Structure formats: structure tokens, C-alpha cells
Amino acid sequence: MSAQSRDAAIVGVYEYPSRDVEGAVNPLQIKAACAAKALADAGLDWKDVDAIYDASESGPMSGLMISEYFGIKPTVMDTTSVGGSSYEFHAAHALRDIRSGKANVALLTYGSTAHSNALAIGAGGRGGGVSPGDNMETFAGQTLVANYAMVAQRHMHEFGTTSEQLAEISVATRFHAMRNPEAVKAMEDLEFMNIRETTVEDVISSRMIADPLHLLDCCMISDGGGAIVIASAEIAASCSKKPVWILGSGESIKYPENGGDITVSAGAQSAPIAFGEAGVKPIEIDVAMIYDSFSITVLTLLEDLGFCGKGEGGPWVSGGKLRFDRPSDGPAINTDGGGLSSNHPGMRGIFLLIEAARQMRGESHSQVEDARLAVAHGNGGMLGARHSAATIILARD
Template sequence: MSDATEKAAIVGVYEHPSRRAPQKHPFALQMECVTAALDDAGLALSDVDGLCVASSDWAEGGGVTSVTEFAEYAGITPTYFNSTDVGGCSYIVHAGQAAAAIAAGLAEVVVISYASAPRWWPLTTPSFDPFVLPAGPGQFELPYGPTIIATYGLFAQRHMHVYGTTPEQLAQVAVTFRAHAANNPDARFRDPISVDDVLASPMIASPLHKLDCCVVTDGGGAIVMTSRERARDCRKRPVHITGFGSAIARTGVSQIPKDLTTPAKISGAKAFADAGIAHDSIDVAEIYDAFTITPMLALEDLGFCGKGESGAFVEAGHLGIGGRLPTNTDGGGLSSNHPGKRGIFAMIEGVRQLRGEGPGVQVEDARTALVHGLGGTFCAAATAILAV
């Protein structure tokens, strides 16, 4: 365990229950989450001296200086702040870096918060895909229409071609996470689905069907971190970040490795080395699932199965309760919520599982959780190992 992870703890979390919040500014959603997470920790806004926010994307309400905008909105003056934005895993990155800041004495109470309202926000239609700019390297890919969903479709198609993965195996991911969402009162979709239902849903970007794709919701969440010493006086049992790793790789679709290796291979190895534990010590996992192919690639690069073996791993039922690696216990982005950068919700659910507060399904006596997220089209990755 590194000095940073040894000295920091998560003491408060909150996920907004709304999946549709018409006419509510994202900062208002975010403020509700911050207040509730601080209450969960038994702390006040006046205790906060660190703030991590990355709300400059569409539907998130902020601009390029979103961390200062939200600090003003919240009425706080943090002396430690972080607005690193690498897409969906940004808030896992924030948690790892906040642990280092707390260990270094740069802050004592850090709030990590996020909210977005893509279901109604009036500024949600960019003239081009934000990941492929019409200048610089992006200009060479833009004519081929590499939207987010099309790019993930390419990943899935390649995985099927190289490793023999089947549409049924992809569909099993969605079926499993929907089963976990069934008991989550806040999940966007709770009705059970079958593999046949997934395959019968409309094709969006071959081979990905509608039910292979994440839901689109409004929502938000917040995490409160502090020192181990102060955590002893907080309201809830602290959850410790015992391992952390992050990495960035390529951006362009044309630069994707032929074997589909993602930066999770680096971030996961660093997190496990930092925590000093083996894969079979993980009781529960929360893995980013923007599409069904997303967690499958993560399972391989994180080392839970060999390259190209995630289809068989999923098909064997290992992601469900009772499996080797119960995953996305709240329903994940495929069934519960996905306002945009879903990494913060993976962190929140990891904490809830270790507290015994899982709103969907609860893994009994869970003591160690792996949280993993990606950014963009597997351009960045962050992995955290949590423990009580």
C-alpha cells in the first residue's frame, strides 16, 4: 500500500435518485449531491478545503473553468482543486489524486462531485463529435463518421472477428446487469430481459443493439474523502483506497492496437501492485459499462481472464451474484444510470457494497471492491481498489 492510499479514506457518498430532472441546472443537481454526501459523512460545507470537478462537457452545465464556476456556486474557497478531464473515468482519477493530496497535507476534506442533465439540457447537440475535432489528427478520421457508438461497434466487431466472441455473449452482459438492477428502486430500467430480447432490439451500430447500449439519464453523485485520522470521527465506517492506477493511451480510432489492448492493462496492474493483493481477493467489481463490449475488454486487461476469453467468462455467469466476480451490482450504466461520466457512480457503488448498503443486489460480507473506468474510446483508464 502506498503512502497516499494508506493515509486517505472515503467517508461520504451520495447518488442522486433522479433519472430525469427537467429544468434543473446540473449545478443544482450537483449541489444536492455534495450536501447529501457531506451529511452522510457527518461533515459540513465549511469543512471542505478540496474540490474536484470536471463539468466542461455537454450537458454538465460548466465551461472550461468548471471547477471555479462550481466553487463559486457552492460558496466555498478550496485551496486544493482538480479539474482533470479524461472522460468517464475522470472521477476515479480524482479520487486517486485526492488521496495523494490528503497524504501530502494539501487538503483535509475533499469533495469529488459530478452532475449532468443530457435528457433536457438545451446545449446537448454539438455540431461534431467532441472526440473527433475537424482539425489536427481528427480531420483524417472525421470523414468516416467515427461517432462514439460507431467506434464502440468497431471494437465489438473486431473482438468478434479476432476472438470468436458472439452476439449472445455480449447480450449476456446486459442481461446480468439488468438482473442486478431489478432490486434497485432508482434504476432507470428494472424489468428483466433475456438474451433474445437484446438480440431482437434495434441494431444501432453493428454488432451493438439498443440493449447493448447504456441508458441516457440525468443524475449526479458526490464523494467525500478525508484523512484516516479524521475518518475515525465521521458518521459512517470509512472505506480506504488501498490501490490506484491510471493511464492514457491513444485517441484516434486508427491508433487502436490490433489485439484491442486498452490502458486498463497498465492502470489495473498498478492498482493491484499498490494494494498488494491478488485477483481472487476481489469480492465485487464495479466496471464502466457504456456498452456491453466495454466491461468485456476491461475484464481481459485487468487480468480476470485471458485476452479474448471474456465472452466465455461472461457466458459462464461469473458476473452475477454467486459468480467469481459479481459486477455492477446496482445495474450499471446499461440499466441504472448514465448521465455521461459514469466513473463516479462506480466509485459510489463500490463504497456502498463495502458498507452493506447496495441498493440493487448486495454481495454478502464484501470487504474488497475493484472500481474501474475508462475515458473516451478506451483512451484513458483508472482503477481503484477499495477495502474496509
């Protein structure tokens, strides 16, 4: 552990509390409100920011517009936009930029009104794609849910994974959500039925959306947003909150290949790079914030992060071991309630970093006792086709 370099730390976080803004605010306003709160959380102000990271979720060429909106003149501008994992990419790039001396205070923001806009993300037509790959695929009517379902189907075929095992992920995540007042409010505002802790039976008896994924295997579609401030060690030393160090990062992209294995995600490439740089082993991790667009996403990513072998995820997640109050059974997952039960405005990667930082500070509603190491792993795009992955390893002092 002594070889770890601690050059950049998360010093400010904020999660937008509402998941249903009813059209009262737009994504840009959510981004600015969150940025101001995250900077205040760090004891910093707009003038301190010299690096901006933006995933263009509020519109094309956002890099030109967002600096003006915030009133910042950045010397580093990064508009990496690769879906829901963009924010883990941004954190990786902020670490690199701060380490190189090009940046001192990095600001990451996200805002979305996916729910208010009634976006049919999961079961929409997937039409409108303009890439050559899209031109070969849109005729088949594969919904987003069906794309992830094809990973689950193959995983079940190869490894004997069951719907009951996948359901364990949804159940543990809901258990955490019920402890998070904002998640409970979210489910109320989005008119969830029977807002309570769930059982495996609840999940597998919910209606099938795309075989083998049931309704409760799928994330919600909410409004929301957040912001993160990442600073150099020098600045972190004088910030209001204790630093949450970024120890390592890894990035990857995967896409459909002839003869490829869709049970293996891009995370299999990004995770060893991140853990290697951090000098940390998966078994040491206390909290795993894993992108939960669907239950199968988490199962696949847990394997690819190295918590268990490929194909062993089903047994590994069984028996309630993913809960925050069972630290001896391995890491707690998605202690904020995740995309499955707290918020998913389309690209939820920023919330993985926010909750991981809360855990390292001791501020979570489902606080893992004496948590010291966390991983945030984002997955963007479509798990069963072209997708992105970035892994971030975090630690407290």
C-alpha cells in the same frame, strides 16, 4: 495485506435520485445538492472541505466558479477532465493529495442534464472536434456507438467472441437494476419498453445500432449526478459512516496507433499499477464496478483488469456468473444496474465509486455477502480510439 497503507477513505457518498429532471434543475444545482448530501452522510459540512476535484462538465474553467458556488476556499484544486473516468482520476489524486498532507477532506461532484438537453451522444455526428486527430476523422461519420462496435468486431474476429456472450453483461446488469428502485424509476421515466429482467435472446433480438452492437448492448442517456467525500484517516475516524479505504490507484491514456491492438484498453496499463499498490490480486475482488457504456466496454475491461486473459472474456462472462448472488463464480459486476440500466448522464465514473462504497458498507440493493474488496474502473473517451482509464481499489475495515 498488512503492508497496505490506509491513508484516505471514502466517507460520504450520494447519488442524485432522478434521471429525468424535466428541466427543473441545472447541473450545478445537482452538484451542490449531491455535495451537501454526501457531506451530511459523512457527518461533515462545507467548512471542512479543503480540496475540490471537478471535471468541468458544467462548463469551462469550472475550477474558478465551483468553489464560490459551494462557498469553499480550497487549498487543493484539481480539474482533471478526461471523460467518464475523470472521477476515478479524481479519487486517485485525492489519495495522493491526502497522503502528502496537502488535503484533509476532498469533495468530488458530478451533475448532468444530458437527457433533458436531448443530447445525441451515441449516434450524433461527433462534429465540432477541434483537435488535429478529429480533423482526420469526422468526415467518416463514425458514431460513438460505431467506435465501440469496431472494438467488438475486432474482438470477435480475433477471439471468436459472440453477441450472446456480450449479451450476458447486459442481462446481469439488468438483473441488478430490477432490484434497485431508483434504476427501475429511471427506466420508467426514460420510457424503456418492457421493464423487466432480460434474457440473452432479448439482447440479441433488439435492433442493431452499429454492428455488432444491439440496442441493449448500449447504455441509456439520462440526467443525474453524485458526490463523494474522501478524507484522511484521522478525519475518517470521527465520521458518521465506516470508512471505505482507497488502497491503490492507477491511471492511463491510450490513443490510436499504427499497428495497435484495439482489443486492449488503457486499463491494461492502469490496472496492474493499482492492484500492485493495493497489494491485491484480481481473484480477491468481491465487487467489480466496471464502466459500462456498452457491453463490449465491460468485456474488454474485465480482461485488462486481469480477471481473465485477453480474449477469454466471452466464456468468462457466460452463464450468469456476473450476478451478485454467485460470489463463488468471481466478482459481481455493476450491482447498481450500471449505465446499461440505471443511469448514464454522459460521464458515469462517479457512480462506480459510489456503488463500490455502498457494497463495502453493506448498503447495496444487490449486496454481495461479506464483500471486502472492490475495484472501480473508469473508462473515458472512446474505447476504439483515444480514451482514458483509471483503476481504484477499495476495501472496508
